[in-house]
Amino acid sequence: MLWEINALLKLPFRGWGHNMTEKELAIKSIAYRKNILKYIYGAKAGHTGGSLSCIDILTVLYNHTMNVGPHNFKSPDRDRYIQSKGHCVEALFVVLADKGFFPESDLETLCKYKSHYIGHPTRKVHGIEQNTGALGHGLPISVGTAIAAKMDNKDFRVFTLLGDGELPEGSNWEAALTAAHYKLDNLCAIIDHNKLQISGTTAEVCNTDPIDGKFESFGWEVRHVNGHDFKALKETFQALPFATDKPSLVIAHTVKGKGISYMENVLKWHHGVPTPDQYANAMEELDGALADL
Amino acid sequence: MGLTVEKIGIDKANLEVFSETLQALAANDKDIVAVTSDSRGSGKLAPFGQKFPKQIVEIGIAEQNLVGVAAGLASAGKKAFAVSPACFLTARALEQIKNDVAYSDNPVKLVGISAGVSYGALGTTHHSLHDYAVLRAINNLIIVAPADNFETEQAIRKAAELKQPIYLRFGKKVMPLLTPEEESDFAFGKGRIIREGEDLVIIANGETVYPALQAAKKLESEFDITTTVISMHTIKPLDYDLLAYVALSGKAIITVEEHSVYGGLGEACASYLLQNRFHNPFKLMGIPDEYTVTGSQTEILSHYGISEKGIAEAALKLLERL
Ligand SMILES: [Mg+2]
Numbered sequence: 001m002l003w004e005i006n007a008l009l010k011l012p013f014r015g016w017g018h019n020m021t022e023k024e025l026a027i028k029s030i031a032y033r034k035n036i037l038k039y040i041y042g043a044k045a046g047h048t049g050g051s052l053s054c055i056d057i058l059t060v061l062y063n064h065t066m067n068v069g070p071h072n073f074k075s076p077d078r079d080r081y082i083q084s085k086g087h088c089v090e091a092l093f094v095v096l097a098d099k100g101f102f103p104e105s106d107l108e109t110l111c112k113y114k115s116h117y118i119g120h121p122t123r124k125v126h127g128i129e130q131n132t133g134a135l136g137h138g139l140p141i142s143v144g145t146a147i148a149a150k151m152d153n154k155d156f157r158v159f160t161l162l163g164d165g166e167l168p169e170g171s172n173w174e175a176a177l178t179a180a181h182y183k184l185d186n187l188c189a190i191i192d193h194n195k196l197q198i199s200g201t202t203a204e205v206c207n208t209d210p211i212d213g214k215f216e217s218f219g220w221e222v223r224h225v226n227g228h229d230f231k232a233l234k235e236t237f238q239a240l241p242f243a244t245d246k247p248s249l250v251i252a253h254t255v256k257g258k259g260i261s262y263m264e265n266v267l268k269w270h271h272g273v274p275t276p277d278q279y280a281n282a283m284e285e286l287d288g289a290l291a292d293l
Numbered sequence: 294m295g296l297t298v299e300k301i302g303i304d305k306a307n308l309e310v311f312s313e314t315l316q317a318l319a320a321n322d323k324d325i326v327a328v329t330s331d332s333r334g335s336g337k338l339a340p341f342g343q344k345f346p347k348q349i350v351e352i353g354i355a356e357q358n359l360v361g362v363a364a365g366l367a368s369a370g371k372k373a374f375a376v377s378p379a380c381f382l383t384a385r386a387l388e389q390i391k392n393d394v395a396y397s398d399n400p401v402k403l404v405g406i407s408a409g410v411s412y413g414a415l416g417t418t419h420h421s422l423h424d425y426a427v428l429r430a431i432n433n434l435i436i437v438a439p440a441d442n443f444e445t446e447q448a449i450r451k452a453a454e455l456k457q458p459i460y461l462r463f464g465k466k467v468m469p470l471l472t473p474e475e476e477s478d479f480a481f482g483k484g485r486i487i488r489e490g491e492d493l494v495i496i497a498n499g500e501t502v503y504p505a506l507q508a509a510k511k512l513e514s515e516f517d518i519t520t521t522v523i524s525m526h527t528i529k530p531l532d533y534d535l536l537a538y539v540a541l542s543g544k545a546i547i548t549v550e551e552h553s554v555y556g557g558l559g560e561a562c563a564s565y566l567l568q569n570r571f572h573n574p575f576k577l578m579g580i581p582d583e584y585t586v587t588g589s590q591t592e593i594l595s596h597y598g599i600s601e602k603g604i605a606e607a608a609l610k611l612l613e614r615l
Contacts, residue, residue, distance in 0.1 A: 076369070076370060123398065129368070130393070130397050131392060131393075131396045131397040132392070134388055134392050136357075137361060137388075137392060137393055139361075140357065140358045140360075140362050140364075141362070141364050141365040141368070141397075142365060143358075143361070143365060144350075144362035144363060144364060144365020144369075145368055145369050146365070147365070148365065148366045148368075149369065151323075151326070151347065151371070152369075152370075170357070171355075171357040171361060171389075174352075174357060175361065175362070177353070177355070178352055178353075178358055178362060182350075
């Protein structure tokens with residue numbers, strides 16, 4: 001049984017758009033979760049809860065949807081992924097390592113002196129498109145990149161992942177207007193809607209509901225999806241663009257801390273680091289989940 | 294009251310030269326893109342928009358988005374000129390300049406128009422007296438304030454090909470050519486010697502080089518004082534070689550800028566000189582740290598001594614001739 005799983009995890013990159021099954025994606029995402037915890041535990045720092053809430057989205061984007069990998073990262077035609085919620089960089093790092101952008105062992109230097117693997121994405125790391133970390137920046141940059149694609153009649157698409165807690169940043173809404181104004185149907189924004197942010201629920205801190213109605217009124221086409229359902233995520237991304245001449249928004253309903261029961265929907269795991277016991281429990285739970293697949 | 298403008302040929306506002314140069318470049322290069330924040334009028338870019346409708350991205354009045362979008366365009370290979378009044382561009386969108394342009398190393402050309410106190414009586418909301426100070430503290434950003442039409446055209450042409458982020462800043466006042474064009478040379482990071490003298494050095498930039506030159510002429514004709522005048526168009530990286538060259542003889546040095554006395558050209562020069570054992574008599578001229586006097590650009594600058602008369606007086610004081 002275990003050898004089978006290991007064989008699956010070592011699958012070489014098969015190009016983009018391949019038909020990785022939901023089970024294969026599920027296996028990947030558990031391996032990613034284990035690595036997120038492993039490297040955050042090692043660094044004694046990281047954004048655990050949010051990385052776990054968005055990892056299934058990244059699993060599908062990088063293993064199913066997007067045309068990007070180390071083989072074409074210099075190509076002007078590659079799909080772009082810009083992570084606006086930069087603090088959940090650990091999720092992105094483990095996926096990029098798996099895709100072969102850099103050796104996974106690089107992540108042992110996470111947050112260490114002189115490492116480029118810091119707590120937010122930087123272009124010093126192969127595979128990262130933009131330096132993010134301050135919130136409300138991913139969408140405007142993505143809009144500009146998507147406009148450039150339109151100007152050059154290029155087919156690449158731009159994906160950007162936003163946290164639900166960063167929606168009050170006004171720059172998002174400025175960019176949302178521009179995206180619709182320029183009919184950017186090559187742009188897909190995804191909101192990791194885990195309903196929590198550092199100091200409470202998004203509803204308590206600054207209620208942004210209804211997110212769909214707001215974006216629709218700005219001229220976007222919006223779909224909701226269960227952000228942990230691989231089949232639904234695949235189908236959603238396959239349906240892009242949701243409407244001709246309109247930017248697409250995916251509201252991915254997720255659970256902060258997803259996959260580790262004691263972390264799920266618990267605020268302190270926003271940037272909590274597990275103790276040795278908690279770490280062992282978490283890994284055990286993930287191994288169990290893998291065995292159950 | 295005001296600056297005496299002695300014309301040398303057909304002079305224009307640097308802003309106008311910017312627009313014309315950008316049009317000339319765009320005609321041969323589809324990657325030249327103007328990104329505007331409802332600034333087509335104030336940026337003299339309406340003709341650009343008419344001639345190259347596919348090479349202009351109008352954002353509307355949203356400077357943060359303007360700079361973020363320009364960063365995205367630049368990352369995808371566009372030679373993006375993000376054009377907005379300097380006051381809004383470098384304050385409202387400062388975080389985007391810091392992160393999306395400089396830190397992410399997207400080679401956006403940030404164009405701060407109607408800089409300094411160009412907007413005169415519109416007041417402090419429309420003045421940019423902070424831009425050198427805040428931008429100098431951001432890594433990976435060239436900062437340039439061209440003085441005349443020649444420098445402006447050169448700066449725009451060179452910026453277009455630059456693979457590094459740059460901030461260009463100029464005003465909308467008609468600027469006379471400082472030197473005959475055929476005798477001129479321009480490179481970022483290399484100050485231009487406009488006039489050479491024995492007794493004094495004036496280092497200025499942007500629209501203050503012209504009154505500095507006028508002051509130098511006045512000092513020579515009325516007091517037999519000869520002055521070296523430098524257009525230090527690039528504030529960062531500063532031309533340390535030229536500074537050392539003019540400071541070596543121990544001559545008195547005056548810096549002049551249309552910016553706060555804090556954090557701009559003068560302090561950059563002073564910092565270099567002090568740390569390199571140059572103890573020349575030194576005077577820093579700029580806008581003092583106070584509620585800025587109201588009036589036109591010329592009136593505001595003259596009020597603070599940035600005029601032919603004011604600079605000449607400061608020189609005489611520094612040379613202990615008053
Ligand atoms: Mg959240």
